[in-house]
Amino acid sequence: MTSPFDPLGATVSEWEDLAGSWSLPRYRGRQIFDALHRKGDRDYGLVRELPGGLRERLASDVPLFLPSIARRDPSSDGSVKYGLRLADGALIEAVFMPGTRSFSEANEFEDARAHPGAAPALRARPFAGAAAPLAKFTICLSSQTGCAVDCAFCVTGRLGAGRNLTAGEILGQLYAVLDDAGRSFDGLRIVFMGMGEPFLNPDGVSRALDLLFERVSPRRVTVSTSGITPAFARFASRERRPNLAVSINAADSETRSRLMPITRTHPLEGVVAAMRAWPLESHRRMTAEYVLIAGVNDSPENAGRLTRLLAGLRVKVNVIPLNEDPVYLPGWKRPSEDAIDRFAARLSAGGLPVTVRRSRGPDANAACGQLKGRTEDPRRTRG
Numbered sequence: 001m002t003s004p005f006d007p008l009g010a011t012v013s014e015w016e017d018l019a020g021s022w023s024l025p026r027y028r029g030r031q032i033f034d035a036l037h038r039k040g041d042r043d044y045g046l047v048r049e050l051p052g053g054l055r056e057r058l059a060s061d062v063p064l065f066l067p068s069i070a071r072r073d074p075s076s077d078g079s080v081k082y083g084l085r086l087a088d089g090a091l092i093e094a095v096f097m098p099g100t101r102s103f104s105e106a107n108e109f110e111d112a113r114a115h116p117g118a119a120p121a122l123r124a125r126p127f128a129g130a131a132a133p134l135a136k137f138t139i140c141l142s143s144q145t146g147c148a149v150d151c152a153f154c155v156t157g158r159l160g161a162g163r164n165l166t167a168g169e170i171l172g173q174l175y176a177v178l179d180d181a182g183r184s185f186d187g188l189r190i191v192f193m194g195m196g197e198p199f200l201n202p203d204g205v206s207r208a209l210d211l212l213f214e215r216v217s218p219r220r221v222t223v224s225t226s227g228i229t230p231a232f233a234r235f236a237s238r239e240r241r242p243n244l245a246v247s248i249n250a251a252d253s254e255t256r257s258r259l260m261p262i263t264r265t266h267p268l269e270g271v272v273a274a275m276r277a278w279p280l281e282s283h284r285r286m287t288a289e290y291v292l293i294a295g296v297n298d299s300p301e302n303a304g305r306l307t308r309l310l311a312g313l314r315v316k317v318n319v320i321p322l323n324e325d326p327v328y329l330p331g332w333k334r335p336s337e338d339a340i341d342r343f344a345a346r347l348s349a350g351g352l353p354v355t356v357r358r359s360r361g362p363d364a365n366a367a368c369g370q371l372k373g374r375t376e377d378p379r380r381t382r383g
């Protein structure tokens, strides 16, 4: 682990080592770890099981920092977009999305804005039994403070590269949102679909996954990548793997290079080969995300190519109609509802399970992939 010691990003054994280096019994390390990640203490002063002197030393030598909430944008669908300020002043975004009381087998990271599309999508299955489980909800996390991948349709990408988040910042981001929403780990699903490219921050994201998996099943965590092929092996070799989502977005190299210039560095064939090599657990499916853009990748031919490209993979396609942004994404249009349905129906007819992510309202712009983490908003400052 790199110094300085990252308290929210440290593993149990690192806490035990720290206790040892402070000439304390090693079990103190486990006590501190459990207080932070199981009890939810956000301040060493609250960790009553520790001697007072140790609480003070922790506060002075390895201070805890939780991102502060700089903005809070609730949407009519119940989701809340958070602007979170990190210790160095960087602003990132995370989204809280309440789940429904139904469980969609079509989409493990189904969110409040997603509902099964008309004909093509798999049906949601309500929970059986009298005792209703705690409502599910999803938190969308950022992995970097910007994104160097520079996809043409993505607001984060338009704004340029940022730095990697540390594991402690990723956990802190989660805790800031959980605390504000008054929720615990019960019912939680996590998607790394916020700002940044998780596979370009393999150290931070991998460590964060190790810590998260102490509390959340790997089946409830999804990491979405734009297809940084060299990083697949690192995540694939993990003992406990998250769900994998890959942003395919176009089934031919030419269109994909236009949408995602990174295709020139990591060709589409290599991305699909890496998906084929991914060690998928039984009963799991990976996800291919496909941002649907009018006149760009939404033709019947595009649907046919996608079906052929993904043939034989245990994969479901998550069609994400483009979230428009006239300022950052001028000229890019979301297809009509009919066109979206037709595209999804073609994939479905080709044998691919499909879900369509639909925004519920015009203000539901908290969508992952639309996160910018900047306070200055040209729509407010121009003219």
Ligand code: SAH
Pocket: 153, 154, 155, 192, 193, 194, 195, 196, 197, 198, 224, 225, 226, 245, 246, 247, 249, 289, 290, 291, 320, 321, 322, 323, 324, 367, 368, 369, 370
């Ligand atoms: N960098 C990772 C994860 C963050 S982006 C990745 O690209 O997979 C999360 C998802 O949001 C991606 O599938 C991306 O294609 C999608 N996305 C980006 N911009 C979007 C937009 N304007 N409208 C709809 N989805 C978008």
Ligand code: SF4
Pocket: 147, 148, 149, 150, 151, 154, 155, 156, 157, 158, 194, 195, 196, 197, 226, 247, 369
């Ligand atoms: Fe980065 Fe993902 Fe946006 Fe592409 S879609 S610019 S990889 S955050």
